[in-house]
Amino acid sequence: MGTTDSSIVDAARARPGLLFVVLLAGLLLVDLAAKLAGVGLGPIGGSLSVDRLGSNLWNGVVIGLVIGLAGIGLSMTYSILSFANFSHGDLVSVGAFSGWGVAFLIAGLGDIPVRALLTVRDAGNASPGAIGAHILTTPGAILVGLVAAFVVTALLAVALDRAFYKPMRDRDGISLLIASIGAALIVRYLLQFGYGSDRRGVTASVDASNLAFDPLGLSVNAHELTILVAAVGLMLAMHGMLQHTKLGTAMRAMADNKDLALITGIPAERVVTATWIIGGGLAGASGYLYVLLRGTIQFDFGWLLLLLIFAAVILGGIGSVYGAIVGGLVIGVVFTTSTIWIPSDFNQAAAFAVMILMLLLRPEGLFGGVTTA
Amino acid sequence: MSDADAPGGSASGPSAGGSEAPESATAALVEAARESDLGLVVGTLLAIYAAATLLTFTDGLNSVVGLLETLTFLGLVYALTALALNLQWGYTGLFNIGVAGFMAVGVYTMGMVVRSPDPAFGPPGLGLPLPVGIVAGMGMAALLGGVAALPALRLKADYLAIVTLGLSEIVRLSLQSSAFDNFLRDTIGAGTGGGRGMGMPDNPVRDLFLVDGQAGTPTAFGDLVFGVFGSDGLGISQPILIGWGYIAVLAAFLVGFYLLLERLGRSPFGRTMKAIREDELVADSLGKDVNLVKIKVFVIGCALMGLAGILWFGSQGNVSPTPQFRPLLTFYVFIAVIIGGSGSNTGSVLGGIVFAAVLFEGPRRVGGTVRGLIDAQTPPSFADAVASLDPVTFLAYATENVAPLQFVFLGLVLVFIIHRRPEGILGDRIETAAAVDLSERPAGGESDE
């Protein structure tokens, strides 16, 4: 009943939580500006170099791309199969181990026993330097590893679907969620059984791999750049597939309205299989890239990443592929820039808090209501 | 159990024995166990004890009693936590997977309230009596439960799952943080100990056996017990005997939890919980304040989780956030509830006991025993084990690394139950949701003459 003049006031009154968040965000921005200007205004302000902010943002974007890439698959399975897949994080780990096994095999074959290479240094005692996997020295191995990560994880995702999820297509989301927790345990601990439990270095260090961008004061290393190119490439391929192929149209239709899609004769099972192949494959690729970024690997890193991936997907609106990408970037940036205000051991908690606030205030996500598959 | 068998003929002769005599003593025993929930629980425990004894009897009485003590302790604490979760998930359908977080809040609050203010012994506390600490721990867990209930009011079950998981991770990461530790020390004068955790206050049960809890100075009661069962008697070590003393306390709490939840379930409140689980809109349309009931259920359930956390981890000497309060703990409890069949209190107790013995502790013990029988070097990695092409070597690797296989097994069990027996191993149980017997119409109201 409000007139258009007071619509903002009305909206604020209707959504006090949203108002609070907007005010808080505004305050943080003012504080950020004060910090950059080196002005101290009582509790706000302080000092922060443009360089540090720049590198925080850049790191956030890179992590965000990896999380967003993993989020695409989670979002797709959520919208098409209607359940929150808790084994998605472990698919990320599978991609990393299988992909790096292959990359190592190519990079280090000949000098080092195959079993040390395929198990990503679980067996034997070859050092990462001896194997020498790096984008500048062994670009072919890194690239083939990425493809292997995609393929192996996609196959595993389809296999898991056939074994665990297909027999329960007609069950409710919570039953499927519980089954996916079971699947997650199986996959994660088979990884531990096969690859060992210790955290270990993967990539070799190469001199002069840092590329500096002077005007921004940014230091970008070659692996980060690789991730940027690979992730954006995969996302563009995904976009092309969704918009310009029959499969993409069928997927969007399924995500939009399953029953209607079935009536109109979309081959549901084939779309489901395609969903697992693409979603699982992208998860595997993102795990592989995450290890490229961090330089280390551990059997449960994907599981630990899962909640951040969920945060990204929820932020972007569950079911939306583009939302997952944007959500990933937001979560990545929150993750890295939150350290400006809060202690660094809280940055993960900050990302989770953003997710919970989002669910409470705008459960449909940033791009609520728009399902783009 | 035994008294259902032997004195059955004589004691209960006048009442039941006269009319229909059981065909055989064992059949009657099995029948009685099936009939009574208590019989079922005790029977399960005895079966587990028998298996455990069989596994370790060669190592002597002390090992056997020690293993039984471990199994019973784990069974009881899982049963306690499963009961609390069953109230939320089983009865009301609230899919809370932040159990670990609520338990952590309970036990940490208790520790911070009770620990000595002297910073010489690690993070300072407020130095208040233990009961105050326990109540405070439950209160904080309940408070956090009330906060967690807010999303439950408007979100779908799977969103709620993610929110509660996020909340429990926020709790864990906060407890882990040294900045948070310092902040608490500066503001309320009690710290968490950050990643290193904190020592737990003395267990009063220990003081019952030992003066001031110091080894070597038994109390009169301790003297008596140690004299009969200890090194002078049956040769069971003191920590194991004290452990059994604490088990008696846990058993008393379990009975308390069970009675509380049974009463809650068998009441109009319980009917409303069930109705919300079945169909929220119906409950709402029949005039039930669904949101209020959900909040109450969250608060009660989380307070009980806090208490279970205190009873469990508060008795373990030291708590630290990361190995102990990982989401994995929540999934353990879920598996316990699922095994017993969600919605059934007796099922949760049984599920807790079975989970702890068969799925949690069992595989490790069996793996260890099998490893002891194999005479082979353990290869350093899976790849080496495979490359050896020797099944015995591979078995040595597998039994040495039984922990991951155990989790794989857990996952398989979970998937199997969800596929084949979604109602749990006990099958479909009718848990009456009324304060009166509904099984038949009472004669008073019957009008056929």
Next chain:
Amino acid sequence: MSSDAPDPSDSAETDADAPNPGDVAATDPVTATADGTIGEPEANDSEVEEAAKHVPSGSPSEAPPLRVEGLVKRFGGVTAVDGASFEVESGSLTGLIGPNGAGKSTTFNCITGVHEPTGGSVYFEGEEITGLKPHQIAREGLVRTFQIARELSEMTVLENLMLAPQGQLGESAIRAVTPGLRGAVVEEETALRERAWETLEFFEIDHLAHEHAGNLSGGQRKLLEMARALMTDPEMVLLDEPLAGVNPTLEEKLLDRIHDLRADGYTFLLVEHDMDIIMENCERVIVMHQGSVLAEGTGDEIRNDERVIEAYLGEEL
């Protein structure tokens, strides 16, 4: 919640001032026993009156039980209800019909609080109930059944019924568990159980009392839903297609029950797709078309209304 709305409490203790004989019968099993004729369900009218009759407090005010004014409901860009206005008279059996998509179900959902109306008002017994939550509206004495029966499938039929009464003592968690206070809960439950049995008998589904509601047939579920709605002690019941998917024998039984209850003073609003049923059973008929009320009147008036015939053109009248 709405503290100004007194709970229509049917606690066992209040039988001194209980205005309805249904409650008295419940608290005093002897009354129920005296003239029970369970053996012949057809002839149990007196039993019926003992068991389920609840003379709805006979709205003292002149206000009609239900008045809907200019109700509007939009979903995004779609207008499902577009300014519907009507009244339901006290003690009547009013039918609400209309072709598919006329907005009947949405109107129902707006009245009962499932949807919040975009515009317009709903009054119940003179009080505005627009935008209240479903449970608040139910507590006012306006309950509904669902088009597709929503039984609580893992609860027994008896539990389904015992859930319904408003303001039960044992709905307080503390009362339910505290030793001293639970006595009163048990007492009330004993009375409730008896009342539930009597209601089951009235609907002739007492043989199903211990069955899980999920095991019932479609028609039995409809009966269960109506029985459950009555257990709330309503003033008025909204029935959303209670006869859809019910076999003819059961249909007759259901209609008989509705007529019995109406004779006892209950008010009914009945949504039905089948014109004939409405015409034969309802004294007043409201016709909705494209989100608003097209015509109102007796069955005969509606039957001969040009606009109605036009709206239903192509459909069987």
